[in-house]
Amino acid sequence: MTVSTLRPAWRDLPAVETVLAQASAELAEFGRPLVTALIRERLAAARAALSADPATPAPTPAHLLAEVRAQAHAITAPSLRPVINASGVILHTNLGRAPLAAEALAAVQAVGQSYNTLEFDLSAGGRGSRTVHAEALLTRLTGAEAALVVNNAASALLLALSALAKGRPALIGRSQLIEIGGGFRVPEVMQQSGVKLVEVGATNRTRLADYRAALTDRTALVVRAHASNFQIIGFAEETPLAELCTLGVPVLDDVGSGALLDTAAFGLAHEPTVQESVQAGAALTIFSGDKLLGGPQAGVVVGRAALLAKLKKHPLARAIRADKTVLAALAATLTLYLTDRALTHIPIWQMISATPVTVQARAQAWQAALGVGQVVPTESAIGGGSLPGQTLPTWALAVPARHPNRVAARLRALPTPIIARVNQDAVLFDPRTVLPREEADLLAGLRAVFAS
Numbered sequence: 001m002t003v004s005t006l007r008p009a010w011r012d013l014p015a016v017e018t019v020l021a022q023a024s025a026e027l028a029e030f031g032r033p034l035v036t037a038l039i040r041e042r043l044a045a046a047r048a049a050l051s052a053d054p055a056t057p058a059p060t061p062a063h064l065l066a067e068v069r070a071q072a073h074a075i076t077a078p079s080l081r082p083v084i085n086a087s088g089v090i091l092h093t094n095l096g097r098a099p100l101a102a103e104a105l106a107a108v109q110a111v112g113q114s115y116n117t118l119e120f121d122l123s124a125g126g127r128g129s130r131t132v133h134a135e136a137l138l139t140r141l142t143g144a145e146a147a148l149v150v151n152n153a154a155s156a157l158l159l160a161l162s163a164l165a166k167g168r169p170a171l172i173g174r175s176q177l178i179e180i181g182g183g184f185r186v187p188e189v190m191q192q193s194g195v196k197l198v199e200v201g202a203t204n205r206t207r208l209a210d211y212r213a214a215l216t217d218r219t220a221l222v223v224r225a226h227a228s229n230f231q232i233i234g235f236a237e238e239t240p241l242a243e244l245c246t247l248g249v250p251v252l253d254d255v256g257s258g259a260l261l262d263t264a265a266f267g268l269a270h271e272p273t274v275q276e277s278v279q280a281g282a283a284l285t286i287f288s289g290d291k292l293l294g295g296p297q298a299g300v301v302v303g304r305a306a307l308l309a310k311l312k313k314h315p316l317a318r319a320i321r322a323d324k325t326v327l328a329a330l331a332a333t334l335t336l337y338l339t340d341r342a343l344t345h346i347p348i349w350q351m352i353s354a355t356p357v358t359v360q361a362r363a364q365a366w367q368a369a370l371g372v373g374q375v376v377p378t379e380s381a382i383g384g385g386s387l388p389g390q391t392l393p394t395w396a397l398a399v400p401a402r403h404p405n406r407v408a409a410r411l412r413a414l415p416t417p418i419i420a421r422v423n424q425d426a427v428l429f430d431p432r433t434v435l436p437r438e439e440a441d442l443l444a445g446l447r448a449v450f451a452s
């Protein structure tokens, strides 16, 4: 197409260079390649609009720049960003499970921004092992002989089964053929790892005699998976772990949440602890780092040294190994347990141990500061595949709303999004899961939404 055949509006479109010249200072933070690409895209769109309808007015450079700026912001803003969890669900799976302790974050920063001793032995001046950083802490805390940290509990289970029972039978009680969520099903993981799954007992009752009847001299493992996210009530019976450990076959115990403290001390049901599993004689105990342990996403295996040696040598271990920042955060979190500071320094334990009176006082302070809603008694949940159906009595600020879902959507659109609990006719804010340093942002956000 020659210049003379251009319709007038096409000629009015600014050149890329013209827009770029105006953009340079203003959009410098986004870098020239991204800004140039976005200007080209906007101009192409304008040309397409003009050929569809020649009456379309050509956009001015200022108009194009405004579009490019908005788009550059949208593209470069992180989609993984902090939110304020006012829902009262402590281990909210969709909100990243456990927030990290300040000590864990400091360790991530220190190790992440420098070279470090990830696989370096300072005394020998040569190659070291990344498995040492959390191992001594884990063995001291749990009473186990050895430990290994991998990506998450799901991969820990896959590794343990592959390394110890590939091609051989492993027994599991029928009540433990569980799905954790996100498509993680224990029977499928067992099949994936090449283990011959042998189901034992009935859904609601499994006795030691059922296991004994299924044992052969080829049986590699007895697997036990904690029912983390459901309960069987009524006519139900599970074989205690200590009895399973008398069968003469190594028992692999997936306890799930990784509690090192007794949840019963806070009015909750008792979640099996890692120490109890080791004490009862489990050969290997598997748990998550970011559930009731309150640390980073990780899968921890503790147990007998001879079995852990096999896991550490297996090729899968390399594929699912933990990163330096995870090991730093985990070790710092474990140190808080070892130095008796877990309840006061690990966010999820601060939340679990907060008394209703202190939560109520925070809700009342919010109510007084905002002048909206009322403080009502309600329940906080543990969540995250721990303690199903268990709640803690709490107090929340309840703000009545005719369209609570619309209010919740506006809260999510705030610069620091607020995730609230939505009732039939109110939006609730539970202080239990709001970190003290988030309060100023929370109040500013609530003021902005409820002032209008």
Ligand SMILES: *Cc1c(COP(=O)(O)O)cnc(C)c1O
Residues within 6 Å of the ligand: 152, 153, 154, 155, 180, 184, 225, 226, 227, 228, 229, 254, 255, 256, 257, 287, 288, 289, 298, 299, 384, 385
């Ligand atoms: C949560 C859970 C898992 C999975 O843990 P991830 O660390 O999320 O992989 C496995 N087993 C049980 C019993 C669980 O509760």
